[in-house]
Amino acid sequence: MSATIPYVMMDVSADVEATAGSVSSAVSAFQQHQRAGRHCANAADAELQRPPRFNVNFRMGIYAPTGDYKVGRLANTGKNFWTVEPVLGLMYFGQKNGFEASAFFGADFNTENEDTDYQSGTQVHVDGTLAQHFPLLGGLAGAGVSAYYYKQVTADSGNGATLGDFKGKTVGIGPVVSYATSLWGNDTIFELKWLHEVETENRLKGDIVWLKAVFKF
Numbered sequence: 301m302s303a304t305i306p307y308v309m310m311d312v313s314a315d316v317e318a319t320a321g322s323v324s325s326a327v328s329a330f331q332q333h334q335r336a337g338r339h340c341a342n343a344a345d346a347e348l349q350r351p352p353r354f355n356v357n358f359r360m361g362i363y364a365p366t367g368d369y370k371v372g373r374l375a376n377t378g379k380n381f382w383t384v385e386p387v388l389g390l391m392y393f394g395q396k397n398g399f400e401a402s403a404f405f406g407a408d409f410n411t412e413n414e415d416t417d418y419q420s421g422t423q424v425h426v427d428g429t430l431a432q433h434f435p436l437l438g439g440l441a442g443a444g445v446s447a448y449y450y451k452q453v454t455a456d457s458g459n460g461a462t463l464g465d466f467k468g469k470t471v472g473i474g475p476v477v478s479y480a481t482s483l484w485g486n487d488t489i490f491e492l493k494w495l496h497e498v499e500t501e502n503r504l505k506g507d508i509v510w511l512k513a514v515f516k517f
Contacts, residue, residue: 308367310375357389361406371415381419382411398433400442418460421467425450429476439481446493447473452502469501472508487516 363385367378387406392399404427412419431444448471455465478491495508 308377310377353392353395355389355391355393357391359387359389361385361387369415379413380415381413384409393433398440398442400429400431400433400444403428412458413460416460417458419456419458421452421454421456421465423450423452423468431476431478433478436479437481439479442476442478442480444476445473446476446495447471448495466502468503469499470497470503470505471499472497474507483515489514489516 361384363379363383365378365380365382367376369376369378369380385406385408387404389402389404391402394400406425406427408423408425410420410422425448427446427448429444429446431442433440433442435441450468450470452467452469455461455467456463472495474494474496476491476493478489480487480489482488489512491510491512491514493508493510493512495510497505497507
């Protein structure tokens with residue numbers, strides 16, 4: 301059992317094309333689709349475990365609405381609704397060849413945002429990483445590529461869903477580097493990942509940069 305407390309900085313700009321009278325509805329709908337990249341964060345936790353050879357992992361994630369949220373603000377670090385996320389992970393790590401291949405399959409089930417009477421539909425997503433690891437300065441370095449695919453499979457609902465289904469889609473890809481070593485006798489892992497969104501639909505488009513440090517004791 302684990303808990304992750306994120307710190308998020310956001311810089312958002314948007315161009316909205318909509319018919320007369322529906323601009324505010326379009327912006328409101330975009331706000332509901334902000335997920336702050338959490339499908340990536342969950343996958344990264346499992347990737348950092350460096351499993352021996354092949355490993356199958358199942359986990360149940362629960363995301364609480366603890367972040368800052370205000371109706372009408374484009375960049376919110378919180379979602380103002382709960383999400384339950386089951387995830388199945390398939391991971392291979394070659395202890396001799398240093399090759400890593402991992403894939404995570406998940407689905408997000410969201411509650412209603414009570415401040416906007418808006419409930420985002422169910423989303424499915426796949427995150428994958430291919431990387432090569434090699435000895436470096438007494439530790440283990442890694443370099444590779446990471447990608448993800450996200451698609452909303454059920455319609456948005458509630459009184460605030462004035463644009464109808466408004467199903468979202470995102471595809472992202474980018475490089476990832478890591479370094480594992482021992483600090484004070486404890487396993488420590490650092491990872492830097494950049495994900496560039498190459499295709500989006502009904503969602504804000506941008507780049508995601510993750511810098512993670514894990515200290516095991």
